[in-house]
């Protein structure tokens with residue numbers, strides 16, 4: 410295999426592709442990392458982006474749906490239950506839509522910067 414420039418972490422992550430080669434799919438299923446890249450063989454077994462993606466998604470979706478609720482209820486004067494239902498459906502849909510790309514982008518940056526969990530070996 411020739412040594413090629415790895416893709417941008419943003420591009421690889423947003424395309425849900427391997428951060429090493431940019432070709433192989435990163436996930437099997439919705440949010441589960443594959444064991445390795447089918448294209449380049451990069452090992453994803455240690456992949457763990459932790460709670461990072463969920464934190465970003467919560468903050469961003471909250472910033473979208475909170476104003477949406479206010480607009481629906483007080484701007485458009487929808488009944489409270491209708492406004493709340495629309496807002497909750499939007500919140501769930503946005504969270505489900507944003508989680509895979511955020512998880513993939515964070516993992517791509519971890520891969521790029523060789524981030525890993527700190528151990529006792531790091532301080533000795």
Ligand SMILES: [Zn+2]
Pocket residue numbers: 427428429430431432433446447448449450451
């Ligand atoms: Zn790959």
